Amino acid sequence: MLQPKPLFVERMQELLKDKQDLQTYLDIIHISPQNSIRCNTLKIQPQALKKRLEKKWKIEQPYKEYPEIMIIKSELEPGELGKAIEHLLGYYYVQEISSMLPILTLKPKPHETFLDLCASPGSKTTQAAAIMQNQGFILANDKDLGRIIILNSNLEKTGTTNQLVTKSRGEILCQKLEKQNTKFDKILVDAPCSGEGTLRSSPKTFIIWNPNMIKKLSKIQKHLASSAIKVLKKGGELLYSTCTHAPEENEEVIQYLLDNYPLEILPIKLPLKCRRGLSEWRGKKFSDELKKAVRIYPQDNNTEGFFLCKMRLK
Amino acid sequence: MIKFLNNKQRKKLQEQLKEYGISELPRHLIQTGKEKIRAFSGEISGQDIINISKQAYIEGIGLHILTIKDNQIRITLDGLHLLKPTKKIIELTKQQADSWFQGKSLNLQAEKGFMILKYKEDLIGMGKSTGNIILNYLPKERRVKN
Numbered sequence: 001m002l003q004p005k006p007l008f009v010e011r012m013q014e015l016l017k018d019k020q021d022l023q024t025y026l027d028i029i030h031i032s033p034q035n036s037i038r039c040n041t042l043k044i045q046p047q048a049l050k051k052r053l054e055k056k057w058k059i060e061q062p063y064k065e066y067p068e069i070m071i072i073k074s075e076l077e078p079g080e081l082g083k084a085i086e087h088l089l090g091y092y093y094v095q096e097i098s099s100m101l102p103i104l105t106l107k108p109k110p111h112e113t114f115l116d117l118c119a120s121p122g123s124k125t126t127q128a129a130a131i132m133q134n135q136g137f138i139l140a141n142d143k144d145l146g147r148i149i150i151l152n153s154n155l156e157k158t159g160t161t162n163q164l165v166t167k168s169r170g171e172i173l174c175q176k177l178e179k180q181n182t183k184f185d186k187i188l189v190d191a192p193c194s195g196e197g198t199l200r201s202s203p204k205t206f207i208i209w210n211p212n213m214i215k216k217l218s219k220i221q222k223h224l225a226s227s228a229i230k231v232l233k234k235g236g237e238l239l240y241s242t243c244t245h246a247p248e249e250n251e252e253v254i255q256y257l258l259d260n261y262p263l264e265i266l267p268i269k270l271p272l273k274c275r276r277g278l279s280e281w282r283g284k285k286f287s288d289e290l291k292k293a294v295r296i297y298p299q300d301n302n303t304e305g306f307f308l309c310k311m312r313l314k
Numbered sequence: 315m316i317k318f319l320n321n322k323q324r325k326k327l328q329e330q331l332k333e334y335g336i337s338e339l340p341r342h343l344i345q346t347g348k349e350k351i352r353a354f355s356g357e358i359s360g361q362d363i364i365n366i367s368k369q370a371y372i373e374g375i376g377l378h379i380l381t382i383k384d385n386q387i388r389i390t391l392d393g394l395h396l397l398k399p400t401k402k403i404i405e406l407t408k409q410q411a412d413s414w415f416q417g418k419s420l421n422l423q424a425e426k427g428f429m430i431l432k433y434k435e436d437l438i439g440m441g442k443s444t445g446n447i448i449l450n451y452l453p454k455e456r457r458v459k460n
Contacts, residue, residue, distance in 0.1 A: 166370035
């Protein structure tokens with residue numbers, strides 16, 4: 001079994017000060033996450049899908065207000081979720097619950113314009129298209145062609161019709177769009193990150209993880225999120241998210257944005273246990289506003305780890 | 315190259331699709347390349363698309379719903395889900411549907427030409443009937459991997 005590096009444990013100790021809490025965290029990161037899916041409401045309604053799936057699996061809908069989110073409680077063979085006819089037909093998308101949270105928070109509406117700056121593999125883009133009912137407009141961008149092929153395949157499978165997919169570095173795309181005055185109602189920056197929150201599904205992160213990477217990523221994230229603000233409409237909303245716990249990639253990035261742009265942080269309401277954003281990390285003080293940001297730890301809801309912050313441009 | 319279909323082209327397509335019981339087409343149809351027709355519901359103008367295409371490589375737009383080759387129309391799996399055809403449908407047994415999802419052609423007598431395949435309430439693809447065999451056009455990524 002792969003083990004976290006001592007430096008990683010040290011950092012997590014600083015984040016999770018309670019010993020029992022830390023131990024629960026260190027235990028759960030070695031356990032595979034639950035099998036969760038999202039009903040693709042562009043093709044089928046949740047109750048109809050549930051009825052079909054219940055013929056083969058035990059299904060739970062953990063959140064009353066989001067019936068599209070389902071957990072498969074039965075033991076599954078490897079690849080079983082991907083082989084099911086309902087999956088091949090695009091009736092559901094295999095997606096970890098924490099990865100559904102950015103769109104549940106940002107809530108792009110039909111007829112709004114939405115930019116998904118780092119869109120591949122398309123979990124959030126397809127989720128946005130579903131709640132926008134294929135109306136409005138989605139610009140889904142990614143910089144890597146290989147990842148765009150997967151994005152396009154997922155957009156096809158889910159029956160998404162309101163999107164344009166572009167290949168560009170996010171910062172460069174935003175600079176160019178700004179020049180032609182193209183602006184969006186809502187933007188998602190689900191930034192590339194060190195992936196500390198995905199240890200349960202991707203244990204290779206135990207090996208890849210190193211503190212230098214966090215520093216590098218923090219710079220990239222600040223640049224990327226700053227660029228996005230330039231194409232956000234006044235009064236528009238930006239959701240910044242990562243699947244990591246590192247404060248340098250989360251609160252520090254948001255603090256940088258608050259220092260440089262007229263933004264207000266909006267409260268987030270989600271149907272699971274959320275912890276507040278940090279007000280300090282290793283001597284660096286953050287604005288009190290950052291308490292409205294949300295940290296999701298795997299031991300709190302039996303999910304992966306995540307960070308979310310929703311901002312409005314004044 | 316992205317090209318919006320004009321009224322004349324739409325009407326021609328609408329006529330051709332009547333044999334499958336499809337009467338309504340998506341609001342915007344776009345041709346990409348020589349053969350692919352895509353449905354696009356994005357609420358932006360053609361000029362906006364051109365503007366964006368000047369700033370970044372466009373790698374996809376809307377949903378691929380039809381392929382037109384040699385004046386014959388093939389509806390994609392996701393196109394079937396969007397267009398909801400009601401005619402020229404063959405109902406399959408479980409065994410036949412399983413073979414279809416494995417990418418196999420089906421030994422099945424049917425009228426010649428493109429036919430829509432259905433298993434229970436699901437439209438599961440379009441195949442070309444030679445009279446005795448239905449040729450399988452299901453894309454690899456939509457097949458059951460062994």
